[in-house]
Amino acid sequence: MASTDEDREFNGKSKDAWNVQHIDLVFDSNSDRTMFPNPLSQRPNTPLCWFVDGDDAVAADVQVDTEGVSSEGIKIKAEAFPLAGPRLNIAFDPQKSIAAVVTCGGLCPGLNTVVREIVMCLRRQYGVPTIYGIPFGYRGFQDRPSWIKLDEKKVRNFHNMGGSFLGSSRGGHDTNAIVDALVEAGINLLFVTGGDGTLRGAAKIAEEIQSRGIEIAVAVIPKTIDNDIPLIDRTFGFESAVDAARRAIDVAVTEAQGFPLGLGVVKVMGRHSGFIAMHATLGSRVVDLCLVPEVDFYLDGEGGIVDHLANRLLENGNAIVVIAEGAGQDLMATLGSNGVTKRDASGNIILDDVGPWLIQQLEPRLNEKVKGKTPFNDQIKFKYVDPSYMVRGIPPSTNDNNFCTQLAHNAVxxxxxxxxxxxxxxxxxxxxxxxxxLIANKQNVIDTSNQSLWSYVIFDTHQPTFTQQDDCQRRSDSRMTASGGVIIG
Known part of the structure; x- marks a missing residue:
């Protein structure tokens, strides 16, 4: 899928060519290598329009900058990616192919659906006879006897299960050992599901395979409930996690409304990106304060969260706070945190627990603010909800199941x-x-500098913005995603 400089048509007018991203191939595209007809094309009455042409592409950004209209038409400059889907000709003989599937990193709704649909597509649509499930992440490649043979019967009910049937782990990546295991088992199709660390590991595997001159395809289905993979609309499992977070907010609302000056605090996942907190806040429409890693906040003074929450508590009798796990880390370091810097096996910083810390900071401040202002001189009643594993260990929603199907089949x-x-x-x-x-070592974070979903959070909660005018940046300097994100890194 090399980029081209051909002139194409846009609404009947000439324009600059789209810059289509190149995707590596397991073989030299200029060679006379034998290709195989796609088994799907051999089925009776299969429409040719179901197959994707090699030149088909998807624009990276639906909002484009135009350079003006002239007699030559509209000139548009935008990046595009090859359209996913089945090709008429394929590179591997399905009957001689062997595939492997591995899940890495934290658990996420939809992992089992992805595994199920990879197996279903390989077996039903292509007729690949042998598929291995690699247990417990990358380290499982070094334990050949533990590999699980997957077929349609084995994976039939996977889509109704939370977690990962194959198991997962962080770390355990040994590039040479993994490639050796693939070669020894005759595997030519590798499917990897995971987040940013997993992506980097998959890139190393593909690079080592290429350096050895071996024809093994490495495909990644990106996974993270934090939704922090850049450029893309969303990651699978994210919507299921948001729904679970909203149910936790509903519990906090019930608890907070049951007591005078009840303050519900809900901590949700989101190490560096606060998408779960933001989307759950917007979905619930009952939150008074949403705190995310992308926006620094402060406690005291004009525009601080203490004054804001005190006003909402006195006005409504209760209030709700939603906070992402990565929010307020700099403030915690300044005012005193509960631990030291540690990292997990994937290299991620283990964050201090911001939920209990926030309550500890708010309790004396808010009680001082509301002192003597209620008929019974009430104090704040804190109700803390931490649904972390209830968010990521659940089965996927119907929408996520459908999304996982699309991703898995397109990966195949x-x-x-x-x-x-x-x-x-x-x-x-x-x-x-x-x-x-293009994705590795970059992050998708909430876009707070342009008109985006974050502005709706501010309007809905009436919370302080914590931003300054000079924090804004021009729209042309960023690429926003459908979930309200922007790329950094």
């Missing part, structure tokens, strides 16, 4: 076509392929 189509070192995603609601190195 891309790998069978000979693509490698790519991830499959939805961009502007269309499935497409992105090179791993």
């Amino acid at each position: 189509h891309g790998a069978m076509a000979g693509m490698t070192s790519f991830l499959v995603a939805s961009v502007n609601t269309r499935g497409c392929y992105l090179p791993i190195d």
